[in-house]
Each structure stands twice: as C-alpha cells, then as structure tokens.
Amino acid sequence: MNIVKKFVILITFLFSSQLVLANSDVLVDTNWLEKNINNPKVSIIEVSVVPGVYEKGHIEGAVNFKWHTDLVDTVSRDIISKDRLQDLLQKSGVNQGNTIVLYGDKNNWFAAWAAWVFDIYGIENVKLLDGGRKKWEADKKPLTPIATSVKSGNIKLTKTNNKLRARLKDVVAVANKKSDVALVDIRSADEYNGKIFAPAGVPELAVRAGHIPGAVNVSWGKAVNEDGTIKSVDELKKIYAAAGIDGSKPIITYCRIGERSSHTWFVLNKVLGYDTRNYDGSWTEYGNSVGNPIQNNTGTVWGKI
Amino acid sequence: MKLTSNIPSFKNYYGAAFAVLVAILVSAKVQKLDNVSYLSYWLGISFGIVLQRSRFCFYCISRDFIEKKNSIGLLGIITALAVGTLGYHIIFGAFLIEPLFPQLPPNAHISPVSIILILGSLSFGFGMALAGSCISAQLYRLGEGLISSIFAFIGIIFGFILAFKLWNYFYLKIIIDAPVIWFPHYFGYTGSVIFQLFILLCLALIFLKFHKKQKREAVKSWWKVKWPTYVGGILIGLIGMIAFLRITPLGVTAELGNLSRNLGDYLNVTPIRLEGFDTLRGCLGLVKNIFWTNNGLFILGLVLGSLASAIFSEDFKVQIPKVNEVRNSFVGGLFMGFGSMIALGCTVGSLLSGIMAASLSGWVFFVFCGGGLYLGWLIRNKYNF
Numbered sequence: 064m065n066i067v068k069k070f071v072i073l074i075t076f077l078f079s080s081q082l083v084l085a086n087s088d089v090l091v092d093t094n095w096l097e098k099n100i101n102n103p104k105v106s107i108i109e110v111s112v113v114p115g116v117y118e119k120g121h122i123e124g125a126v127n128f129k130w131h132t133d134l135v136d137t138v139s140r141d142i143i144s145k146d147r148l149q150d151l152l153q154k155s156g157v158n159q160g161n162t163i164v165l166y167g168d169k170n171n172w173f174a175a176w177a178a179w180v181f182d183i184y185g186i187e188n189v190k191l192l193d194g195g196r197k198k199w200e201a202d203k204k205p206l207t208p209i210a211t212s213v214k215s216g217n218i219k220l221t222k223t224n225n226k227l228r229a230r231l232k233d234v235v236a237v238a239n240k241k242s243d244v245a246l247v248d249i250r251s252a253d254e255y256n257g258k259i260f261a262p263a264g265v266p267e268l269a270v271r272a273g274h275i276p277g278a279v280n281v282s283w284g285k286a287v288n289e290d291g292t293i294k295s296v297d298e299l300k301k302i303y304a305a306a307g308i309d310g311s312k313p314i315i316t317y318c319r320i321g322e323r324s325s326h327t328w329f330v331l332n333k334v335l336g337y338d339t340r341n342y343d344g345s346w347t348e349y350g351n352s353v354g355n356p357i358q359n360n361t362g363t364v365w366g367k368i
Numbered sequence: 369m370k371l372t373s374n375i376p377s378f379k380n381y382y383g384a385a386f387a388v389l390v391a392i393l394v395s396a397k398v399q400k401l402d403n404v405s406y407l408s409y410w411l412g413i414s415f416g417i418v419l420q421r422s423r424f425c426f427y428c429i430s431r432d433f434i435e436k437k438n439s440i441g442l443l444g445i446i447t448a449l450a451v452g453t454l455g456y457h458i459i460f461g462a463f464l465i466e467p468l469f470p471q472l473p474p475n476a477h478i479s480p481v482s483i484i485l486i487l488g489s490l491s492f493g494f495g496m497a498l499a500g501s502c503i504s505a506q507l508y509r510l511g512e513g514l515i516s517s518i519f520a521f522i523g524i525i526f527g528f529i530l531a532f533k534l535w536n537y538f539y540l541k542i543i544i545d546a547p548v549i550w551f552p553h554y555f556g557y558t559g560s561v562i563f564q565l566f567i568l569l570c571l572a573l574i575f576l577k578f579h580k581k582q583k584r585e586a587v588k589s590w591w592k593v594k595w596p597t598y599v600g601g602i603l604i605g606l607i608g609m610i611a612f613l614r615i616t617p618l619g620v621t622a623e624l625g626n627l628s629r630n631l632g633d634y635l636n637v638t639p640i641r642l643e644g645f646d647t648l649r650g651c652l653g654l655v656k657n658i659f660w661t662n663n664g665l666f667i668l669g670l671v672l673g674s675l676a677s678a679i680f681s682e683d684f685k686v687q688i689p690k691v692n693e694v695r696n697s698f699v700g701g702l703f704m705g706f707g708s709m710i711a712l713g714c715t716v717g718s719l720l721s722g723i724m725a726a727s728l729s730g731w732v733f734f735v736f737c738g739g740g741l742y743l744g745w746l747i748r749n750k751y752n753f
Contacts, residue, residue: 114474115474115475117474118463118464118473118474119474119613119614208459208462208463208613209462210462210463210464210465212465
C-alpha cells in the first residue's frame with residue numbers, strides 16, 4: 064500500500080510539475096509554441112537585442128519589435144506611449160484576448176522588458192517563451208527568414224498602471240531608509256561593488272560606480288539554467304531567500320538601463336508572484352543623480368588618472 | 369600516355385590540400401565562434417577561386433577597356449550586378465514585405481550619399497590605378513604570389529588611420545545630414561529591379577559599342593584556361609546573394625578597418641569615438657576581437673582559395689617587386705584605404721554590394737571610382753610613374 068501511495072504521489076508530482084513547466088500562466092515551452100504557431104489566438108513577438116537577428120531567421124508567424132525605436136519614446140527617456148503601443152500591436156495583428164508570446168535573443172532580456180512594458184499598459188495573457196531564441200535553436204526548431212504579413216488586430220489598451228514602475232524618488236527613499244522595500248541589484252558583482260562602471264564593451268553612462276545603499280546583489284543569470292530556461296519555483300525561492308528576498312515586503316529591481324532587471328522582475332513578479340516593481344531609470348539615472356547616497360565597496364573614482 | 373595530359377599532375381593540388389588543412393584548423397577554432405564563421409571561410413574560398421579564375425580585377429578589367437577596347441571584363445561586372453540585383457531583391461521581399469520608408473533591410477550596404485562619398489570613391493579609384501589593383505584583387509593576387517600586395521596593405525592600413533582621424537569632422541559637418549537613398553522606397557521592389565536592370569542594360573550596350581574584337585588566345589590545357597568574366601560575374605552575383613542571406617553582404621575591408629582601428633588605438637592616434645560610425649550601414653563597423661571574425665575568415669579564405677586555384681592552374685609565381693612597384697603599391701594603398709574608409713567600403717563592399725542592394729551610394733561609387741581610376745591611369749602613363 065505504502066509503495067503504491069508513494070508511486071501515486073510521485074506520478075502526480077511529476078505530472079503536475081511537468082504541466083507547470085510546460086505551459087504555465089507566464090511561461091510556454093518550445094514544444095507548446097511549436098504546436099501553437101498557427102493558433103489564431105496566439106500572437107508571437109520577437110524582441111531581440113541584436114538588430115538583424117529577426118530577419119535572418121525567426122519563429123514562423125512572429126513579428127519583430129525593435130527595442131531601440133518601437134518600444135520607447137525616442138526623444139525623451141521614457142517607454143512608448145499607450146496610443147503608440149496600441150497602434151503597434153494592432154498593426155502587428157494582435158486581437159483582444161489573444162495570448163501574446165514574447166521571445167528574444169540574450170536570454171529574453173528585451174522580451175522580458177517588453178513584458179514589463181505590456182504589464183504597465185494592462186495587457187493580459189503575456190507569456191515568455193522559456194529559454195528564448197537560445198532554447199528554440201538548441202531544440203533544433205525551425206526558423207524562417209520570410210517576413211510575417213498580418214491583418215490588423217483589434218486590441219485596445221485602456222489602463223496605465225504606473226505603480227509597476229519604480230521611480231528615482233522611490234529608490235532614494237529606500238537608500239535613505241525611509242521606505243521598507245527590498246532592492247535587488249541584478250548586475251554583475253563587479254558592477255555592484257563599483258570595480259567597473261559598466262560591463263565590458265558597453266559605454267560608461269554613469270559617472271559614479273557602486274550600488275544603491277541597501278541593495279542586495281543577485282545577478283540575473285542566477286535565475287536561469289544552463290540552457291537559458293528559468294529555474295524551478297523551489298530553486299528560485301531558495302536563491303532569492305539566501306539574499307534575504309522572500310516576498311515578505313515589496314521589491315524593486317534595477318540594473319544599468321532597466322532591461323536585464325526586467326528579466327529578474329519577470330521571475331520575481333510573474334513566476335514567484337512577489338510584489339515587484341522594475342526601476343527602469345536604473346544605474347544610468349541613479350549613478351548620475353546629484354546628492355544621493357551611493358555604496359561603493361571598491362572606491363573607484365571616475366575620471367581619475 | 370596521352371591520358372595524363374588531360375589530368376593535371378599531383379603537385380597542382382598542393383594549394384587545395386593546404387586550404388583544406390587550414391579549414392580543419394579553422395573548424396577547431398570556430399566551434400566557439402558564431403555558427404556562420406565556418407561558412408564565411410568557405411564562401412571566402414569560393415570567392416577567391418572565382419576572382420582568380422575569371423581574373424576579376426576591377427583595375428585590370430578597366431585597363432583592358434581603356435587600352436585595348438576590350439569590354440569583356442566590364443561586361444562581367446555588369447553580369448555580377450544583374451544577377452546580384454535579382455538575388456538581393458528576392459531576399460528583400462522575404463526580409464521586408466513592403467519597402468516602406470524609413471525601414472531598410474538589415475545589414476544591406478545602403479549608405480549616405482554626400483560629397484564625402486564622392487571624395488572617397490575618387491580617392492579609391494585613383495589609388496587602385498596607382499597600386500595596379502583594388503583591395504579584393506590585391507588579396508587574390510597575393511594568393512598568386514604577388515609580393516607587392518603586402519606593401520599595398522601597409523598603405524591601406526595607414527590610409528584607414530588617416531581617414532579615422534578626419535572622420536568626426538566629415539561626419540558632423542556633412543555625412544550626418546546626407547540622404548540615404550534606397551530605390552525600392554521610391555519605385556517598389558518591381559520598379560527597383562526594372563530600373564536597375566535598365567541601367568545595366570544601357571551600360572552593357574555602351575561597353576559593347578566600344579568593344580573591338582580581340583585576338584584569340586592559344587589553346588591551353590583545360591585547367592590553365594581562364595574562365596570568361598561573365599561566368600565569374602554570375603558566380604559572384606550568387607556568392608553575393610548567399611553572403612547577404614546568411615552572413616553579411618560581401619565586403620573585404622571590415623577586417624582591415626578593424627585592424628587599423630586597433631593599431632590606431634594602440635599608437636594612440638585615432639579618436640576614441642568615431643561619431644555615428646557604428647550606426648551607418650557599410651562595410652565597416654565596430655568589432656571587438658581581431659582576426660577571428662566572420663570577415664577575417666572570409667579574407668583568409670579568399671587568399672587561400674586564390675592560392676589553391678593559382679597553383680592548380682599553374683598561375684602561381686612569386687613575384688618580387690621592384691622599388692617603384694613597392695612605392696606605387698604603398699601610395700596607391702594609402703589612397704585606397706582612405707577612400708574605402710570614408711566611402712564605407714571598396715569596389716566589393718560599396719560598388720558590388722551597394723548596387724546589388726539598389727542603393728544610390730553604390731552607383732555614385734561606381735561612377736566616381738571610375739573617374740578616379742581614369743585620372744590615375746592618365747597620370748601613371750603620362751609621367752611614367
């Protein structure tokens with residue numbers, strides 16, 4: 064009896080965890096997406112960091128959003144306006160009630176960022192392809208260079224929820240211990256400790272190095288497996304709990320320009336269900352702001368020869 | 369006994385064996401690189417073989433026309449452009465369903481048209497006349513054993529560094545406001561194909577009008593016979609199309625520019641930042657690692673392909689240059705390096721890949737490079753330079 068019971072539990076566990084991983088509320092796997100390529104209720108959008116990746120080969124039926132121009136205000140530093148996003152989504156054939164699957168290169172960095180932007184405008188049923196392009200290619204799934212032509216969709220954006228967006232004043236309040244929010248700096252340890260001002264090969268856009276006082280350092284990459292897929296809920300809980308992030312209080316994530324932190328935002332907010340905001344001003348805003356406290360463990364001085 | 373005369377002897381294959389050996393070494397290295405790096409190498413090999421066999425040297429072809437009224441070579445270039453135009457437009461239609469302004473197909477060499485492009489094209493044409501061949505031909509002729517090429521490359525690298533020093537001034541004064549003109553924006557894809565083929569047809573008729581019948585060459589063993597330039601043209605059009613679809617448009621200056629930039633940085637003579645440079649579409653761009661790039665492997669393949677082909681066809685001969693040849697190669701190289709940097713590409717990157725992409729910049733390069741070449745030819749002959 065005991066053995067049978069154990070076996071049943073094991074099977075149930077395997078089956079349920081498989082189900083969660085395969086097609087959760089927020090993640091879809093490559094097999095699911097492959098089966099749903101022609102599903103009219105599914106819209107696929109690629110948001111890649113590197114320009115030209117989409118054109119050489121993308122998932123059939125996917126449209127291309129360019130993060131440099133499509134999802135931002137190109138003049139002032141801000142995300143795309145509601146009207147422009149609605150226009151873009153309609154032109155891309157997205158209908159009201161469709162499931163939107165986002166994916167991209169570099170572990171879905173900008174796909175997650177797009178998911179965050181979509182969340183602010185109250186778009187529902189937004190999911191990430193778990194593992195992004197990397198996993199799709201590793202699974203030897205087909206790509207096509209043929210551009211997708213679509214009929215206009217009818218999606219309407221009605222809400223704007225700026226509460227999902229952390230602003231400079233919110234993080235300054237945390238730095239000055241006037242607000243009980245957990246800050247997660249998802250950059251590399253070298254950036255966090257102030258050893259470097261920006262990752263290798265990336266322009267130094269902040270004139271100070273270090274991190275916001277009180278922030279803990281959990282690099283975004285800790286949340287993913289070798290193949291780029293997001294780790295299991297149990298593993299994730301353990302990783303963040305080790306840094307004191309357990310969802311008991313609100314969380315703000317940040318990085319350099321707010322894109323890698325969207326990945327962690329997605330993990331904390333969507334996968335774990337913690338109350339999390341993304342600070343898109345990130346270090347390029349905070350590290351340049353005047354008069355705010357900074358923790359620099361290394362003591363590097365900008366411009367010093 | 370008669371049979372052996374139809375088959376090239378064992379030593380004719382040495383070059384090919386060497387190229388394959390390098391391919392094996394490269395394959396060990398490219399495991400860690402981009403998955404198209406290996407393809408780059410083999411495409412470079414093919415390009416080198418085609419250039420060498422069909423003598424696809426822009427200067428030699430033009431000189432044949434000017435001196436011997438032989439248009440066959442120029443018609444080969446027209447063939448390459450016609451085949452490439454068709455191939456590129458087929459790919460354009462896949463990448464961008466409709467050519468709506470301001471969208472451009474990714475990576476295609478569609479660059480701004482300005483007085484700087486004209487200056488660069490003139491300088492390039494002038495330089496190739498002095499040095500005796502353009503950059504791609506210097507590469508394939510290096511494979512044939514032309515030692516003076518090395519001096520041309522030294523000149524090219526210094527020409528690049530000189531252009532880097534002036535770049536920010538040129539860019540901020542002129543290039544930033546220069547129009548980027550892509551024919552499909554104005555005529556649609558069909559219109560653009562018709563327009564380009566019409567111009568190419570007119571050019572072909574003009575070249576044919578001037579053409580005089582040439583003496584026939586003596587019959588040689590089949591492996592020594594040069595391929596007609598139009599055969600080279602068809603193959604180059606196809607290689608151009610494959611390169612655009614799978615890697616980046618054909619070009620031979622990206623890696624040279626990269627090398628020069630690193631050397632300039634090392635010597636502390638080039639600006640740290642080249643304004644707007646990495647946002648423009650041309651042959652050159654920011655690359656971080658040296659040599660083990662797609663373009664580096666393409667060039668390596670080109671030289672080895674030509675070497676293999678030259679040895680096979682018994683064209684290989686180490687040619688030790690005279691002093692004036694060293695000087696001409698170096699000075700010509702300076703002009704070519706300077707010209708191709710500010711024009712964002714050479715006869716391959718700007719002319720071939722630009723015109724195939726239906727960019728006005730390609731045609732401007734074609735015209736003014738031709739002008740510069742004629743000027744260089746005149747000076748070279750008049751002053752016996």
